[in-house]
Amino acid sequence: MSRIGKKAVAIPAGVTASIENGTLSVKGPKGTLTLGLSDLIDYKVEGDEIQVNPANDGKQARSFWGMQRTLVSNLVEGVTEGFTKTLEISGVGYRAKAQGKTLKLELGFSHDVDLTVPEGLEVKTPDQTTVEISGIDKQAVGQFAAEIREFRKPEPYKGKGIKYRGEYVFRKEGKKK
Template sequence: MSRIGKKAVAIPAGVTATINDRILVVKGPKGELSMPLVDDISYTIEAAEIAVLPASDTKRARSFWGMQRTLVSNLVTGVSDGFTKVLLITGVGYRASVQGANLKLQLGYSHDVDFAIPDGITIKTPDPTTVEITGSDKQRVGQVAAEIRRWRKPEPYKGKGIKYRGEVIFRKEGKKK
């Protein structure tokens, strides 16, 4: 039995959920998200919650159960609250700024890196070494954060680069004389 799958997903006030042609559509103050439904799982929308249960007792249905419940929960959370990832930039001369529809990164290369901000994603730079990525789709927010981080991953000797807030970089000791 899935411990995560057993719990129904609560629908907060201001959020509506409907199932049309095996597609779950969730609408809320932050937008609208949809997800195709899996045949092995049954979804029921009751008073103020969405219940996710396996349609049969097969191994595939049981293995999809918890994951599908989490995906439904992410849709509801995304349209009501949204998701945020924060990147921290460490290094002398490394900085970021938002200019129109682009994020301009100065990361020690001979040129500046221009990153086009995709639709549905909001990027803010409260200070030159912090980048806040916000959106309603958890997967897209994480993907954009990973693409930005890929330009200069943190290195283990001085810790220079782009890292997630809360990420621990294993530091190595340098050469000894």
């Protein structure tokens, strides 16, 4: 039995949910999100909550149960509050600047890295060493943050690179004489 799956997803005031043609559509103050529904899971919108239950007692249905409930929960949270990931850049000469729908990164390469911000996401640079990515789709926010981080992962000797806020970088001791 899934402990997460047993809990119903509460629908806050101002949010509507509907199931049509195999998709769950959630509409709220920040926008609309949809999720393709699995045949192994039963979804029911009852009053101010969404129930997620396995369609049968098969192993695969029980495996998907908790994950599908979490995906539904992320839809509801996304249209009400949204999601934000913050990246911190450390290193001499490393900086970032958001210019409209483009993010310009200076990461010690012979060229600047220009990234186009995907549709539905917003990128802010409060200062030169901080990048804030926000949007209503948790997967899209996390994916774009991971793509930015991939250019310069934090290295273990000096800690230079791009890391998530709150991420611990294991530091190594340098070479001894």
